[in-house]
Amino acid sequence: MKELLKRAAKRKEATLVLLFALLCALVSLRAPSYLSGKNVNTIANDSALLVIASLGQFLVILIGGIDLSVASNIALVGMTMSLANVAFPGLPAALLLPGGSAMGAATGAFTGLLVAYGGLPPIIASLGTQCIYRGVVYLVLKGSWVTATKMSPGFLALPNTPILGVSSMVWIAALAAAAVIVFMRYTASGREVYAYGGNKTAALFAGVRSRKVEILAFVASGALAGLASVLWVSRYGVAQSETAAGFDLQTVAACVLGGVSMSGGSGAAIGVAIGALFFGAINNALTVVRLSPFYQMALQGFVILFAIVSNTLIDRRNQMKLAARRSV
């Protein structure tokens, strides 16, 4: 038991949970309502979309890349699914969840193909598809909005239906997190993603197929962004060309906060989920302590840099300890 605690304390996630608790304590000193049941529920609801999309970004960062097309994927798939709902209001709205994931998987696969077969670095490939996808949304909608008045009641209820006192959106995020955790820990493909991200040469010699892993990461990122997009447009009741603009950076922030290394190969899905919740809690704290929302972007940048620098320092210390032990 003691050994287990010791091992847990060494993990980055443990530091994260401590920081999280510290934030909650500090904010509740200023605003006691912060930790009320109602506000905790709000935080969970507000973070659910970020949790889902960040889990996809996680896989791309693991292979040493970055997916800048997450937000425009949400805009494109969200628009398509809301238009589908407007065109066929009789269709059960829940069917749009797998529909959105499938479409997101396809748009993600396109970026993945550019990386795997075109030799484009992930950041460039996704920068390109980002512009294309968001441009397509603009072309289709011509600047107009798909609004809640046109969507069916079943579609709008999709994210907010309470199950055991918790909204369906939070349940979906929890299920997605569980699925990614299991996939990454217990399946061969999941381990291949870690192996490939950790050392590409070694992984190739061990029989990992690089193209498969690269496409897999982008398909996962696209599918989860697609899933999030359906919940996004139904929750906010609007789909337009600026939907989710700037959300890519938030998913990156959630990943680095969760202890994922930007050089690839290291990080845990559970950390990403906690990181996304943490990021949601920080944003919520801004409103609770009445700071202007204009501070959000600066804070996000600070959080990203802080997390990256501290991750790097922790990793370096661990490596030095390891090296010292080896040389003895």
Place this chain on the structure above:
Amino acid sequence: MSGPSLGPAADGALVDESRLIRADLSPGKRLAALALKWESLLFLIFVAMMAANSLLSPVFLDPANLLDATFNFTEKAIIALPMIFVILCGDMDISVASIISISSLFMGMSSASGAGTTAIVLVGLGVGLAAGLFNGLLITRLDIPAVAVTIGTMSLFRGVSNAVLGDQAYTRYPASFGELGQGYAVAGLVPWQLLVFAALAAAAALVLNRTVFGRYVYAIGNNKTAARFSGVPVQDVRLAVFAATGLLSGLAAVLLTSRIGSTRPDIASGWEMDVITSVVLGGVAITGGKGNVGGVIIATFLLGYLRFGMGVMNVPGKVMNIITGALLIVAILLPRAIETLRRRALLGGRA
């Protein structure tokens, strides 16, 4: 720290076979090799695009009009110059547009507190340089990937502008400050900006091709580890490159702020995309170590006049972005295809 990468992206061999055997090529083959050169191809596309533009709009090919149109892209072209060095080193800087934002913010603040034109310009350049040094120090001293650092500072720098300005803007600048970005030289025809760009482009080409520093940049881009063991001060060179990128982003901020006469937090948003696209389209390998200034100059003019021509035809910005995005992808796919073809042609199908 960057791990060895196998796979298609890294096959740029240290020895360029085509260069070794070029001497004993037949004239026909030599001509084919020149035609397949990326810069030649780019120039042909540029000519075709200009021809198409002037067919679609009869006023397009007027010299005064063409010179005036450069106002729309000179600032981006100026940032593209140091970005060549960044990408040659195998790095990436996606914070350049945010550096413009924070640099413009401080210029607005100093102007509001009564500073003169010289002081405002110095503040703009100084903030840009400081931002670039901040990026470079984090990247080289802590050995963090450049993308990771600049994605953070991209958010931080523009975030500071957002936090300070909110929905406000600085709009009061001295009249003489406004001249910097809007003025003309040479019989009132050539924009000052364009001359500044020309001088900087010449300097960049000189540094890259005729100095030890330039050779260091190529060495780092080809193989960081080998460069370090050969005595190249890898981290210092990269630091200098990021600092220069910050400084020239500051210069772009001076020219842009002067030209539009105001500072809003969303100034120059999305520019990093255009800058990186023109560098990559200009033939600089995204994996580093390969490319030159000439191609990038053609590419900035190509992209600039393409956007200008589309603007004349009332194409919305979002739709232009589709084309820029597609160009970015094609710009990497196409040279790879050409490279394969050229190797086959030169080595007689052996490769």
